[in-house]
Amino acid sequence: MIEQLFKEILAKYTNNESEVTLLWNSIVNHYTSAPRHYHTIQHLDHLISELLPVQPQIKDWDILVLAIVYHDVIYNVLKHNNEEESAMYAQKELAAILHTEQLEQLSRFIMATASHSKSIDTDINYFTDADLSILGAGSDNYLLYTEQIRKEYRCYPDAVYKRGRLKVVAHFLQMDQIYKTRYFADKYEQQARINLMQEFERLAGKAYIA
Numbered sequence: 001m002i003e004q005l006f007k008e009i010l011a012k013y014t015n016n017e018s019e020v021t022l023l024w025n026s027i028v029n030h031y032t033s034a035p036r037h038y039h040t041i042q043h044l045d046h047l048i049s050e051l052l053p054v055q056p057q058i059k060d061w062d063i064l065v066l067a068i069v070y071h072d073v074i075y076n077v078l079k080h081n082n083e084e085e086s087a088m089y090a091q092k093e094l095a096a097i098l099h100t101e102q103l104e105q106l107s108r109f110i111m112a113t114a115s116h117s118k119s120i121d122t123d124i125n126y127f128t129d130a131d132l133s134i135l136g137a138g139s140d141n142y143l144l145y146t147e148q149i150r151k152e153y154r155c156y157p158d159a160v161y162k163r164g165r166l167k168v169v170a171h172f173l174q175m176d177q178i179y180k181t182r183y184f185a186d187k188y189e190q191q192a193r194i195n196l197m198q199e200f201e202r203l204a205g206k207a208y209i210a
Contacts, residue, residue, distance in 0.1 A: 002044040009062045013097045030073045038148035039072045050130040067109035083114040118180045129184035136188025142195040162203050169200045
């Protein structure tokens with residue numbers, strides 16, 4: 001799904017099909033070269049499926065799709081600047097195809113996934129909400145997600161990983177509202193809080209108390 005959308009969108013801006021194919025092959029190499037378990041091409045397809053129902057509300061669908069493609073293209077669990085590196089990579093790859101304003105908007109989308117904070121740009125809010133949609137998945141799918149994330153961070157011993165993951169879980173639980181858009185809040189907010197509280201209990205060995 002994401003491959004077809006990517007190529008269709010870039011075809012609006014360039015007639016060089018071979019260049020577009022090379023761009024896509026490079027994306028696939030990045031998402032498959034490292035031992036990823038959650039941040040894969042399938043994750044990108046999932047984001048598209050989450051956002052298709054609200055496509056009519058999206059002002060710039062092209063940039064949104066490109067942001068999905070590139071937002072995790074650089075992913076190294078030992079570093080804390082993956083979003084910045086991904087944004088820079090996207091700008092470099094698409095510099096000859098997109099206008100400066102489009103490249104800047106693409107970077108803003110990608111950088112928004114560093115904090116998932118509410119934006120004045122509703123497109124960004126839909127994008128980051130979709131990126132967090134896994135938090136509101138059914139309990140079995142959420143458990144699979146947590147197992148996949150642990151595999152990606154397997155270089156860390158359990159004690160170190162649990163401390164870091166507990167901070168992430170607590171961060172979301174302390175938010176007044178995890179999802180910024182009404183659509184995603186209505187769909188996932190309640191289940192996301194149940195999943196996060198259950199994960200907190202598994203990691204900490206005690207119930208979460210706000």
